[in-house]
Amino acid sequence: SAVISQKPSxxxxxxxxxxxxxxxxxxxxxxxxxxxxxxxxxxxxxxTANQGSEATYESGFVIDKFPxxxxxxxxxxxxxxxxxxxxxxxxxxSVVRQGAYEQYFGPGxxxxxx
Amino acid sequence: xxRVTQPEKLLSVFKGxxxxxxxxxxxxxxxELFWYVQYSRQRLQLLLRHISRESxxxxxxDLNKGETSFHxxxxxxxxEDSAMYYCALGQGAQKLVFxxxxxxxxxx
Numbered sequence: 001s002a003v004i005s006q007k008p009s010x011x012x013x014x015x016x017x018x019x020x021x022x023x024x025x026x027x028x029x030x031x032x033x034x035x036x037x038x039x040x041x042x043x044x045x046x047x048t049a050n051q052g053s054e055a056t057y058e059s060g061f062v063i064d065k066f067p068x069x070x071x072x073x074x075x076x077x078x079x080x081x082x083x084x085x086x087x088x089x090x091x092x093x094s095v096v097r098q099g100a101y102e103q104y105f106g107p108g109x110x111x112x113x114x
Numbered sequence: 115x116x117r118v119t120q121p122e123k124l125l126s127v128f129k130g131x132x133x134x135x136x137x138x139x140x141x142x143x144x145x146e147l148f149w150y151v152q153y154s155r156q157r158l159q160l161l162l163r164h165i166s167r168e169s170x171x172x173x174x175x176d177l178n179k180g181e182t183s184f185h186x187x188x189x190x191x192x193x194e195d196s197a198m199y200y201c202a203l204g205q206g207a208q209k210l211v212f213x214x215x216x217x218x219x220x221x222x
Contacts, residue, residue, distance in 0.1 A: 031208060042200065043158075043212045058209075092158070096208050101146075101165075103210060105158040 002027060002095050004106040012112045013083055020079045021109045023093035028073035031096040033103070034066070038089045049076040049093075083113045116141050118203050120213035127191050128221050135186040135216045137175075137201030146204035147184040149175055150212075153197045161186075161199070171195070191220045 003026040013019050023032065032049040047055040047068055055068035070076040080087050090110050094103040117140045127133055139145055147164040162170045164177040164184060175186045184201060201213040 033209065042214045043210075045209055045211070048209065101163060101204070101208065102160045103208065107157050 002029060002097065002104040004093065004095060004104055006091075006093060006106040006109050008109060009107065010110040010112075012114060015084055015113060017083055018079055018081045019083065019111060020077050021091055021093075021111075023076045023078070023106055025074045025095050027097075029095040030073075030098040032070060032076045033094045033096075034068060034076070034078045035092045035094065036089045037092065037108070043092065046078070046091075049078075080111065083111075085113045087111065088113045116203055116205060116211045118201050118211055118213035120199075120201055120216050122216050123214065124217050124219070126219045126221060129193055130190050133186075133188045133191045133195065133218065133220075135199050135201075135218065137184045137186065137213060139182050139184065139201075139203050141182075141203055145177070145179075147175070147177055148202045148204060148210070149173070149184075149186050150200045150202055151197050152200070158200070193220045193222060196220045 005024045007022045034046040035043045036046050037043045045058050046061045046066055047057040049055050049068050049070040051070045051073055065081055067079045090108045092108045093106045096103050119138045121136050149161040150158050151161045152158045173188045175184050177184050196219050198215050198217050200215045202210040
């Protein structure tokens with residue numbers, strides 16, 4: 001398994017500000033992903049965090065709004081920029097080890113934008 | 115486009131009764147299907163994967179390519195099975211597309 005921590009666990013932010021969420025894994029992993037879960041909705045993939053290069057974004061998500069960093073094999077950050085109430089969601093990171101199929105999920109960051 | 119459909123948002127059954135959570139998918143290639151579960155106050159975790167064809171906590175799921183389904187079944191429900199269940203479709207590089215989820219409640 002993989003032990004994943006996310007910071008912060010929750011936050012309440014004002015409209016127009018930005019929040020950076022951290023994801024830390026206890027060991028090196030191949031793949032890291034960021035998902036969003038809006039209230040009452042399922043999980044939607046935002047992007048794949050690539051180590052040492054730009055993240056790969058899914059349709060409907062752009063780098064200016066959700067910049068992502070992955071400086072090494074155990075850490076990634078997701079920034080939610082210029083927030084609006086529609087950004088209120090749970091944001092989750094997940095990881096996959098090399099040669100494995102199972103995705104391990106972090107505990108999530110609950111963001112409320114007022 | 116890849117899509118996963120779980121038609122039931124809520125499912126309630128009595129303890130000891132059979133359980134079936136439905137999942138249908140649309141995918142142009144060879145699908146890789148998963149069931150994930152989230153118990154109360156816990157993080158999302160993998161329950162089972164279609165390729166492994168194993169039974170986890172009494173649950174099984176068979177991939178039916180003709181019906182494009184991957185229903186989750188358990189013959190005798192237990193109270194500890196109450197949770198949120200998500201069906202997911204794996205794409206290249208193991209990206210996942212999730213269904214809407216089914217909240218299963220087992221009544222005593």
